[in-house]
Amino acid sequence: MGIRILVADDEPDIVLSLSDRLSWLGHDVTSADDGQAALTALESQPADLVFLDMEMPRMSGIEALKQIRRRWPDLPVIILTAHGTIGLAVEAMKEGAADFLTKPFESGHLDSIIAKALERNGLKSEITRLLGEISHDVKNLLMPLVTGTDLLAGELDELFKKLPEIEAVRAQASHQVCDEVIQMLRNTSERIQGRMKGIADYVAATRAPQRFESCHLVKVADSVATSLQVLLDQKQIALRMEGLDNLPPIMADEQRLYSALYNLVHNAVPEVPPRGSITIRGSLDTAGRSIVLTVQDTGRGMPPAIRDSLFTTRVLSRKAGGTGLGTKIVKDAVDAHGGQISVESQEGKGTTFVIRLPIHLSPVSEKSAGSV
Incomplete structure (x- = not known):
């Protein structure tokens, strides 16, 4: 059964030969000549698989790959690379590429790579369902x-x-x-x-599909507070909010921001002693382009090993039987918005998470938000 495939390469001969082979195999093929055009193409027509060249004008393949991983984390990407740029392909694999194909490519190798990429992606979806x-x-x-x-x-x-x-x-x-x-x-x-x-x-x-709309962070924080109020009362912990009413609306996926904020506050509760506090604070950065959102607690803080493992593949959990999935939910949500997250923590002095979110999405993201 044919699938939708996007081929992004600035070499017309490569695009033509690869597209002809993929079309002959029964796939529906579209093309782009640089990284920015590839993202625009994905916004207008979803794909099942992407072939992405590493060296393209306007936006490099590695930057386009990072954007794709943020916006479409389950979309398999196969890197196109010349013999002299294998190092870039290895870097791309670290960024989440499914595989790489060396130019000039062999038809048999191409067919095998497509089959493996789709098989892995199907297995991932099946695992998530299970x-x-x-x-x-x-x-x-x-x-x-x-x-x-x-x-x-x-x-x-x-x-x-x-x-x-x-x-x-x-x-x-x-x-x-x-x-x-x-x-x-x-x-x-x-x-x-x-x-x-x-x-x-x-x-x-x-x-959950991503849905970017005008979003007020104070509304998101109020929903989190309502959901956790009983638990906070039981633990005798005060949840405070500062500066959120004055923040401008941002283009965001409200449900994902709620999940991120909920997990940060919920994870802080066991660390905070009775009569302690958790504070959600919002402000604009000096340039007025981003919102700085902090979640600060008066808990016991983290040892360096746990603090430094957060938002990495080696994340550790302090909770008995903890999986670290809550931390991954937070990081994935921030990445999906083109934001950044960091943590400051010292044992005995509490923990502060700092999230920076752009007020306006990139042109590609703005188009997506308007089309949902």
Whole structure:
């Protein structure tokens, strides 16, 4: 079955030969002669696969690849490179390219690379789907376990209360063992619930199509505060907001920003002691082109190993059984908006996340926002 393929290269002969071969194989092929044109083409017509040359005018292949990874993270990209630029191809693979093809290419090699790229992408989609189904099923299975644990605890308490005094003394050790088992069940259930929530959040953020519209960050922050108010009250933590009312609207995907902000605040809660605080603060940068959003807590801070691993492939989690998926959701959301995120933290002095978001999207992104 044919797929939609974009070929981006500034050499007309390469575009022609590659397009002819792909069309002969039954694929629908479009072309672009530089990186910026490639992004524009993807905005107007989605593709299933992209061939991207590394050295093009206006926008290099590596920069175009970075933009594609931010906007269309599941779109497989195959790099086109000459023999003398293999180093660039290796760099592109580190940036998320699916494979690379050396020019001049052989037809058999081309067919094999296309098949492998589509197979890997299909497998990734299938894994994401399965994770969603597993998360849903496990959450349903956990409900009777949690409810049953509470019922068992209540029944045992009533039973031991009704025992004669002498029997109650003898049963004290048994009661203690039962309490320990019940607590173990509760702790394990909570850990499984936390893991499943992390997977569910990641799947939701991965599957949801991006929708860029005019967005007020104060509205996003208010939604996060409403969602977490009960938890914050239980932990006796104050959630403060400063400067958000004065911020201009930005072109953004509101749901993804909500997921990012929710994860930052939610992850901070276990680190903050009672009567501590979490502050969401917003301001404009000096040039007036970006919004600076900070999430600052009065928690215990992070050791350097954990702080420096954030937003990398070796991310570590301080939570028992933590997956680090929450951190990935935050980073992916910021990247999708062309923003930047950094963290400042010191043990015993709290943690501050700093997010910079452009007020206006790039021309390509603005076109996307208007066409959704």
